Amino acid sequence: MSLKAEVDLLIAAYKEPVSIYMYHANKLVYSHLAHEQLPAASVIKLAILATQLTRHEDLEQVIDVSNTPQVGGAGVLHLLDQSKWTIQDLLKLMITVSDNYAANVMIDHLSMAAINQWLAQNSYQETQLQRRLMDTEAVKAGRENVISAADALRLFRYLLKTFPQTQNWFLNQQFRGKLPLTMDETTADVQIYNKTGEGPFVDHDVARFTKNGQSMDVAVLTNGFTDRLAVISMMAAIGQLIYRAL
Known part of the structure; x- marks a missing residue:
């Protein structure tokens, strides 16, 4: 059975829609609802990262994070006493531990308008940054960060x-508990680069699997699953299918 047929069979078991976009090297090999806009959760951090790096600022420039209100959720910056950090360290925190406070500091540094302008200029038409991370009042007002599987994967591959x-x-x-779930501690012949996102009824993962000199890139975005164990199990199964295909 082909990879496409196996993924089709896997996602057919769920009534909730799943957005998937997948490349093997530079060839598109799978697309399902890939241009649907969904709540972005932490995957929006890819857009923040891309905007910052394309400015070619000195990444050793120091920012006083105390000028941005602290937020909780994922990350450690709000737990630390140090108030001045380099841009590079903030970006590392934003990606490696999905730090929401660091992401908001970078939004303030760049400006929301500048990030959206970069997205528009580079044809990321299904992605918009409309609020800071963990801004519950903005969510209540109907402002949500959105992205599609196609945009998420293109951002990831570009970076x-x-x-x-x-x-x-x-x-x-x-955060390795989705596409790489069954492999990180047991499989030595594959490297997995990824960025997750999650929120109420939202689970995403964007990843690159590299094995035997070949790479497969995939974005899996979900929204509306009330059974979180089911969606994580599905993502882990997709990861296994990719691993076997390589």
Whole structure:
């Protein structure tokens, strides 16, 4: 059975829609609802990262994070006493531990308008940054960050190709419980670079699997699953299918 047929069979078991976009090297090999806009959750951090790195600022520039209100959720920055951090360290925190506070500091540094302008200028038409991370009042007012599987994967591939320093950040990203779930501790012949996102009834993962000199890139975005164990199990199964296909 082909990879496409296996993925089709896997996702057919769920009534909730699943958005998937998949490349093997530079060939599109799978697309399902890939241009649907969904709540972005932490996958929006790919857009923040891309905007910052394309500015080619000195990444050793220091920012006083105390000028941005603290938020909780994922990350450690709000637990630390140090108030001044380099841009590079903030970006690393934003990716490796999905730090929401660091992401908001970078939004304030860049401006929301500048991030959206970069997205529009680079044809990411299904992605918009409309609020800071963990801004519950903005959510109540109907402002949501959105992205599609196609945009998420294109951002991810662009970052890995154009800014090699990010490869180590994605490879050492600490949230590994979705697409890489069954492989990190048991499989030595594959490297998995990824960035997850999650929120109420939202689970996403964008990843690159590299094995035997070949790579497969995939974005899996979900929204509306009330059974979180089911969606995580589905993502882990997709990861296994990709591993076997390589």
